[in-house]
Amino acid sequence: MILITGGLGFIGTHTTRALLDLGESCVLVQRRPAEVPETFAAEAGERLFVERADVSDERALLEIGDRHKITGIMHLAGSMPWPPGAHEPIEHTELALRSLLNLFRAARDWQVRRLGLASTIGVYAGITADGPLGEDLPLTMSAPHVIPRFKKIGELLAGHLEEVAGVEAVNYRIGGIWGPLGHNPDPFFPAPQLVHAAARGTEPDLSALVGEVRAGNGIDVCYVKDCGRALALLQTAGRLRHRTYNVASGRITTNGELAAAIREHVPDARVDLPEGRTPGAVDNPLDITRLREDTGFEPAYDTRRAVAEYVDWLRAGHER
Template structure:
C-alpha cells in the first residue's frame, strides 16, 4: 500500500514509518522539520534497508500537499503532523488552533481531490479531560482541559462529520496515552528541540548531564505518591497500533475510535525509579508547582483495540527505560550529533 505520513520525521512518526517500510508498504513523509530532523528518516532507511520518500513542507501548504498527492497517489494517510505540548498550548493557543486544525482541513481537502479515502489520525487521551474517570473507554464523555487537547477533540469532531457526509471515507482515530521508549537499535528515539515537554526524554537528558535536574510538576495529586499518574506506552507498540488500524480500515467502512495504551498507570516518581534502575544513574529532581492543564491521572481501557484490532501493548516500562537509555547514551545530543 502507498501510505502518506504527515509528521513522519518526528518521534512517533519515524517509528511508524519504519514499521510501515518493514511491512512492505511504500511511504512518503511530509514534514516541515519544525520539531524533527531529516537524520531520523535517514536512519529509518538504514534500519529498513530502503528510505521513505520525503517532502519538506508544512501540511497547511496546499500547493506542496497537492503536488505530493499527485506524484505519490497515496491509498491511505496517517496524520501525525501538529503541535503537541500541553503547557505551551496554554501560552500560544492561536498557534495550536491554526496549525492543528488548519493542517487537517488542508489534508482532508487534498484527500478529496485525489481520491484517497482512508485516514488514521493521531489523537490523544487528553480529549477525555476531567469529565470522565479513568480507566477511559472510547465511549466516555470527552472535554479537554487545555488548548492542545481541544485541538485534538475538534479534529476528532471534524473527522466524524466528514465521515458521516462521505460514505467512502474510512477513518481510524487513535487516542493514545503517553509514548515513551525508543527503537531497540538505539538509532531512532525522541529528540525534542529545546526543553523537552515529555517526562522520559527530560529524565534521560538529566541522566546524561544535559539538564541539571528534573522538575516534578506537583506532588499533591490524589495518587499513591502524590505525583501524576499516566499510562506509558512503548513507542514501538504504538507504531504497531497504527499498522493494525490501517489493516482494519482495509476491510471496514466508516468511522472508528480506539484507545492505545497499556491500562496500567505509573507515577512520575515510578518512572524516575525505573530509569535509575535501567541506567544506574541517580536522577536529581525538584518538586515545583502543578503545570496548567494537567490532570491527576490518565490511563486507558485498551480492550476495544485488542478485540477489534488484535493489538495489545507488549513492552514494559523497564523495556522503555532501557531502550531510552540506549538511545540517549549513544546519541547524547540527539540527531544533532550525527
C-alpha cells in the same frame, strides 16, 4: 503508499519505521527542508520518500498525489495554532483548520482507504470516572489547553466529513509517549527528565513538570516504539469496527516503578522521589480493548525494557 504528515517527528519517525517493517511504502510530508535520516537509508528512494509541502497549501499537497500513488493518510502533525503566538490568532486558527480540511480533500480526491488523525489523551480532561477511560465516555465541551481543544474540534469535524464526504476517518487518542527522539523536559510526566539525568550522571531537573512529583503518582505512558507499532497496525488493518481508538499501554506506570527500573539499570542514578501519592491525583489508564481486539496489539515494552533501551540510546551519543 501511506502519506504521513509529521513523519520525521517524534511519533512519526517510529510510526514510519513500523509501517516499513510491515511492508508498506511511505511518503513523509514536511513543512521545512528535511533529509532522510540514516535509519531509513536502506529504503530511501524505493519505499520511502520525503516531500516538502505545507498542508495548509491545498495545491502543494494535492500535487504530491501526482508523483505518488497514495493509498492512505496519517495526519500526525498538529492541526492547531501551535506554537502559541507564532501568528495572528484568527489567521493561525484558519491555517490550522485549513490543513485538516485539505487532508480530507486529498483523501477524497485520491480515494484513499483510510485517513488516520492523531488525537490525544488530553481530550479526557475533566472526566470523572472509575477505572479505565473508554472511547465512548462523553467528553466535556471545554479543554484546559489548546492541543486537546483543537483535537476535540478535529474529532467532531472528522465525524461530520466522514458522513458527507465518504472518507473513512479514524481518530487515534494517543496517551503519554516517551522514548528516543522524545521531548525533554516533558511537562506532564517525569520519565524523560529522569532517564536523561541517569544516562548523563546528573541531577534531574523536574521544575518543568505541572504538579507535584511523588513516587505513588502515575500516568498511562507508552514507549514510543509500541505507540508507532500500534498506529501502523490501526492504519493497515483490513477492517476497523470503530472510528476512535485509544493508543496507550492500558496501564498506569508510577513514578516509583520508573525510578526502580532506572536504578536497576543505572545503580548510582539520582532518582529519589518523595514517597506517597498526591491527594486527589487522577490516574485512570486508557482502555485499549478496541485496539487489542481489532489489531492484535500488545505492548512489547515493559518499564524495565524501555528504560534500559532509552538509557543505552542516550549513552550512544544521541541528544534526545
